[in-house]
Amino acid sequence: MSAEKVTVRLAQQRDYQFEARFGEAVPRLIGDEPPPLGQGAGPSPIELLASSVGNCLSSSLLFALRKFKQQPEPLSAEITAEIGRNAENRLRVLAIRARLTVGVPGASLAHLDRVLGQFEQFCTVTQSVAAGIPVTVEIFDSAGAQLK
Secondary structure (H helix, E strand, O other), X not given: OOOOOOOOEEEEEEOXXXXXXXXXXXXXXXXXXXXXXXXXXXXXXXHHHHHHHHHHHHHHHHHHHHHOOOOOOOOEEEEEXXXXXXXXXXXXXXXXXXXXXXXXXXXXXXXXXXXXXXXXXXXXXXXHHHOOOOEEEEEEOOOOOEOO
């Protein structure tokens, strides 16, 4: 098994604002804590985590469907992170719920059962996060029918 490394560099801008640098070819991103700690000038670390899970799931679903020559576009996702206190009364992400929507009727997608049964296993971020935080995934089609 070979290991790959991804490096992101953070530089404090002021207070709780940090500029994330992903490399020369990718635009920089400002992250910030919401008030009262920060000013909400960018996504919070929790929002970035939720976005990462949703982006990875959406990409994995799209890849799996395209593997069968399907065109599910446009895909969309709504990710909800539940925040609460643990036994030590510390704030934690207690659960993540992902609702993905394909842009076509589910009946028009061939091999859908097979795709829905396996695409999550190929999502690196979600599988890693799910080792410590419960992640629930629901899939809907363009008409609002629940596929998973």
